[in-house]
Amino acid sequence: MLDVAEKELAEQRLQEVTEALSRGMYVLARRQLHNLPAWDIALLLESSPPKARAIIWQLVDADxxxxxxxELSEEVQKSIVRQMAPEKLAAATEGMDTDDLAYVLRGLPEPIYQEVLKSMDEQDRQRAEQALxxxxxTAGGIMNTDTITLRADVSIDVVLRYLRLKGELPEATDKLYVVDRQDKLIGEIGISRLLTVDPSRLVEDVMDADVHGIAVDMDETEVAKLFExxxxxxxxxxxxxxxLLGRITIDDVVDIIREDAQHSMLSMAGLDDDEDTFAPVLKSTRRRSIWLGVNLITAILAAAVSSLFEDILAQMAILAILNTIVPSMGGIAGSQTLTLVIRGMALGHIGSSNQRWLIGKELAIGALNGVIWAVLIATVVAVWKQDLLIGGIIAFAMMANLLAAGLAGVTVPLILKKFDIDPALAGGVILTTVTDVIGIFAFLGTATLLLG
Amino acid sequence: MLDVAEKELAEQRLQEVTEALSRGMYVLARRQLHNLPAWDIALLLESSPPKARAIIWQLVDADxxxxxxxELSEEVQKSIVRQMAPEKLAAATEGMDTDDLAYVLRGLPEPIYQEVLKSMDEQDRQRAEQALxxxxxTAGGIMNTDTITLRADVSIDVVLRYLRLKGELPEATDKLYVVDRQDKLIGEIGISRLLTVDPSRLVEDVMDADVHGIAVDMDETEVAKLFExxxxxxxxxxxxxxxLLGRITIDDVVDIIREDAQHSMLSMAGLDDDEDTFAPVLKSTRRRSIWLGVNLITAILAAAVSSLFEDILAQMAILAILNTIVPSMGGIAGSQTLTLVIRGMALGHIGSSNQRWLIGKELAIGALNGVIWAVLIATVVAVWKQDLLIGGIIAFAMMANLLAAGLAGVTVPLILKKFDIDPALAGGVILTTVTDVIGIFAFLGTATLLLG
Structure with missing residues (x-):
């Protein structure tokens, strides 16, 4: 039975290899690795720093x-295949599914990849070149060419005999495809149907002729949506x-669904989809610094806005102390709306027909939350700093900023999408810039008017 | 062929229904809805405000x-079934897969759900009670009971005749299960194997006896990992x-994978997993206000820290203006690390063996980024405000805070996980509190020491 105990055992086995490796007991580690399934070794590689990865790869059986x-993610796979000799890589990719083969080869620099192609046997090279x-x-990039095709004018009995001769069907084969002389897809038969139908009937009488192939250039995210x-x-x-060119199987689609769902979360933190947790320090620093640079500009912009109110800040230090509260609340409220809208757009829930309703809703939430938190912060400030007027000013700024946050939370991603910019990537920075600037203006501006 | 044109057509059809609805042309809308597949109607319901949902539901064919x-998400499904009469709901759920049935019933308040059970026929009620x-x-909650079981001592030929008699196999049937007299799972046969094997052989000679059933109480996230x-x-x-109790199929697993992947993104914004984009204003406000309340406390805490340095702020307004830059950069850098660690933990990449390495790596990145942005901000401040000393102070604070951000980004989620608190939910708030407090202390504290 597969239960928690089984999982703990697997974790323990991985732990043992890690220990053997860290103690330099490579003979033991090699034996342990020999007994691990490919998936666990992949997990071990993903969880290891670059140096340990190279050692593990050396210890693993070449076959x-x-x-x-x-099983490896793009980044880790790339870092490994780039260190392999072309002949070894050609040997490793022998008999790989076409989609996996193309995936591996795409990670290589041009000259090396030409060499790997040269080291392959004729059949594999042809498959690789076609896949590439x-x-x-796109659909073409994730398909396999291992389809089983039938002609329409043969009997099911003939098909059954053909399959028995063939011996084994490719993995995840749930349907056979019926094509005409020009290879045009004209029907499909589920293999469970083959089992239950009268064997004397013809394929064309049994097949489902209402079959629509996926266009080879369809985006893989759209393919995943169709599967779901x-x-x-x-x-x-x-x-x-x-x-008919090939077929796509659910296991590849599952990978796409997971990657697409993670994409938004990583993008919102300014991270790459295939950011490798254990990449070398320099590489990670370079990748993350872009985002920090963008944020520095927005932070300086916010400081510049505060700078406009230097006079009143010089007069009253309390304003400086309270100045961060309103922008912070606006940033949080806006991010909540932004996150929901980004998810809604990904799921296809948000379109021209309901945008206006959604803006109305988020403004209403902003207003309601504005009142709640305005009253609260005014009370806190009045009690803490014994200043009713400043309590009133911060309450007004809070109201204004939470309204702005609701509005920006919906409109920023919608506008970015119109310009074909990924809202998950750029939305957060733009949104917090808006809520920072409006928050500071509303608070220090009102303070200048009433107190200056 | 399924391509972009097909997708646009589907969107256009949905657009037409929305238009008919908004113009009150209900007869037309009913006809249009009648021609839409269930999946599209579900999408329309998900994308509609509460009032429109109720109208659409009335117009849809009851069968x-x-x-x-x-096809509906939990929140939207709940809001609809709670408005249905028990008999109608009993009729709608007739013949539903057991896992879907349990899912619907769980959304109902106790008394109504008892009434729905009463309105069901005997067989459905038994299935429902078992599923519940x-x-x-857990695995039990997402399984179906539509398995086809075989005995070990019959021939494949008998199995084939049995299947032909049965007529149709349940959806996503790729395997038949072999059980003994006590219903104990002893083997499985892929249906593609049935097609290719000699029919005179016995089930026990052909079956794969190395089969491990999933424990019925296994967490569904673990089930999804096994499938992947x-x-x-x-x-x-x-x-x-x-x-043998039942079987789990890939379509339900795909839903779990998508939900789990979205969970982190939504939690990081303090949102519920099944937050409904089009929920009523009051409900959404209540849900989101918890998070805003938590953030208000941390914002006040940061203000209180600034308040400790009121003297120096009162002397130099420029410190007030620059005071937000360092906490902001720390927050961004820390969130990047936090996001990667949360993803790494979800994928099972981070454990006791590599934690220390990871902390070292993130500290190194923090130090490197610290130097880069310290030099940059010092230059900006020196040029902008003509003050070299303050440039130096902010540079030092930046270094200190980016180091703290790297350390907190790894350790906060690890510590939270030890206490069984979801790091995606609580991590962000704790992290920004740390980077706010350290950022302010480092900047204003150093300023007080050197300038006060």
Whole structure:
């Protein structure tokens, strides 16, 4: 039975390898690695610093290399294949599914990848070149060419005999495809249907002719949505003339769904999709510094706005002390709205028909929250600093900023999308800039008017 | 062919219904809805404000209700089933898969759910009661009971004849399960194997006896990980005595993977997993106000820290103006680390063996980034405010805070996890509190020492 105990055992086995490695007991580690499934070795590589990765890779059986590469994330895979000799890489990728093969080769610099192609046997090279001819992140890039095709005019009995001769079906085969002489997709038959139908009938009488292949250039995110919607296990891919090119299986789609869902979270922190937690320090620093640079500019902008009110700040230190509260609350409220809108857009829930309603709703929430927190902060300030007027000023600024946060939380991602900019990536910075500037203006501006 | 044109057509059809609804042309809308697949109607409901939802639900064919309910997210489904009459709900859920049935019933208040159970026919009620006996979010909660079981001592030929008699197999059936007289799971056969094997052989000679059922109480996130790892399409669920209870199919697992991946993003903004973008204003306000309340406390805490340095702030307004820059940069740098660590923990990449390495790495990044941005901000301040000393002070504070951010970004989620608190939910607030307090202390404290 697969239960928690089983999982703990697996974790313990990984722990043991790590320990053997850290003690330099490489013979023991090699034996332990030999007994681990490819998936666990992949996990171990993902969880290891760069140096340990190189050692583990050396200790792993070479005939496991291909299976492990398939399970690795893009960044880690890249860092490993770039250190492999072309012949070894050609050997490791032998017999790989076409989509995995293309994925590995795309991670290599041009000259090396030409060498790997040269080291492959003729058949593998042809498959690789074909797979590489489709764009990454499209249906073509994630399809396999291991489809089983049938002709319409044969009987099910013939099909059954053919399959028995063939011996084994490719993984995740739930359907066979029916094509005409030009390879045009004209129907499909579920293999469970083959089991239950009268064997004397013809394929064309049994097949489902209402079949629509996925266009080979369709974006993989759209492909994933179709799978989720139709509960597919596999689906055929066709060219512009409806000729069958291959099929996509659910296991690749699951990867896309997970990556797409993580994309928003990572982008909102200014991180790359395939950011590697254990990448070398210099690489990570370079990647993250872009985002810090953008933030420094917005922070200086906010300081410049405060700078406009230097006179009143010089007069009353209490304003300086309270100046961060309103922008901070605006930033949080705006991020909540922004996050919901980004998710809603990804799920296809937000369109032209409900945008106005949504803006109205978020403004109403902003107003309501504005009143609640305005009253609260005014009370706190009045009690803490014994100053009713400043309590009133901060309350007004809070109201104004939470309204602005609601409005910006909806409109910023909508506008960014119109300009084809990823709202998850740029939305947060723009939003907090808006709430910082409005928060400071509302608080220090009103203070200048009433107290200056 | 399924391509972008097809997608645009679907969007246009949805747009037409929305238009008919907004113009009050309900007869037209009813006809349009009649032609839409359940999935599209679910999408329309998800994308509509509460009032429109109620109208759409009234216009939809009652015999589509069940299919639509299955496709809805938890929050929206709940809001709809709570307004349905118990008999209608009993009718809508007739013949639903057991896992979906339990999911719907769990959304109801106790008395209504008893009434729905009463309105069901005997068979459905039994299925429902059994499904409800397993805990939500476990293997039992997402399994179906539509397994096909075989005995070990019959021939494949008998199995094939049995299946032909049965006519149709349940959806996503890729395996048949072999059980003994006590219903104990002893093997499985892929249906593609049934097609290719010699029919005269016995089930026990052909079956894969190395089969491990999933424990019925396993957490659904663990189930999803197993599916991803093994590339399963379906898997058997067993009780503590290895008795077969049902099976889990990939379509339900895909939902879990998407929800789990979204969970972190929503939690980091203090939002609920099943937060409904179009929920009523009052409900949304209440949900979001908790997070704003927590943030107000931390904002006041930061203000209180600034308040300790009131003397120096009163002397030099420029410190007040620059006071937000260092905390802001610390918050961003810390969030980047935090986000990566939260993702790494979810993927199982971070454990006791690499924590120390990771802290070292993030401290090194903090130091490196610290130097870069310290030099930059010092230059900006020196040029802008013509003050070298304050430039030096802010540079020092930046260094200190980016180091603190790297350290807190790794340790805060690790500590929270030890106390079984969701780091995605609480991590951000704690982290920014740390970077705010340290940022302010480092900047204003040093200023007090050197300038006060």
């Amino acid at each position: 496991e290399h291909g299976d492990i590469l398939e 001819s489709y764009e990454e992140d 919607r139709q509960d597919w296990i596999s689906a055929p891919v066709v060219d512009e003339n409806d000729r | 589509e209700h069940g299919d639509i309910l299955e 006996s397993y805990e939500e979010d 790892r093994q590339d399963w399409i379906s898997a058997p669920v067993v009780d503590e005595n290895d008795r």
